[in-house]
Amino acid sequence: MPLFKCDQCGCVENTACSGFWHREWDQRDGTGDGRALCSECDPQIGKWHARFEKRPWPENDPNYIDVRSPDWPHGPNPPAPVVAKEAPRVPVKRKPPRGLKRRRRG
Numbered sequence: 001m002p003l004f005k006c007d008q009c010g011c012v013e014n015t016a017c018s019g020f021w022h023r024e025w026d027q028r029d030g031t032g033d034g035r036a037l038c039s040e041c042d043p044q045i046g047k048w049h050a051r052f053e054k055r056p057w058p059e060n061d062p063n064y065i066d067v068r069s070p071d072w073p074h075g076p077n078p079p080a081p082v083v084a085k086e087a088p089r090v091p092v093k094r095k096p097p098r099g100l101k102r103r104r105r106g
């Protein structure tokens with residue numbers, strides 16, 4: 001469960017419950033300032049999601065590792081968004097349809 005500390009209020013927040021992953025885009029289009037905000041502090045959401053209880057980030061608990069920390073065990077999270085590219089169109093060679101033989105009845 002990737003967690004982070006809200007840059008505004010300092011609570012524990014889950015990346016999936018907030019706008020964490022699109023903060024870069026929000027900064028580009030001017031709807032955000034690039035900070036990682038919990039759902040309540042994020043003006044685009046504005047309320048706590050209630051998936052779990054809101055609580056302050058435990059500073060000295062080794063079980064809590066901010067997803068942006070170099071200590072995050074699953075590798076670095078690139079700050080730049082990955083822009084999806086449209087897959088190149090490859091012409092598909094199709095076999096000509098086989099003629100359907102009709103059986104005549106009667």
Ligand SMILES: [Zn+2]
Pocket residue numbers: 006007008009010011037038039040041042
């Ligand atoms: Zn917050």
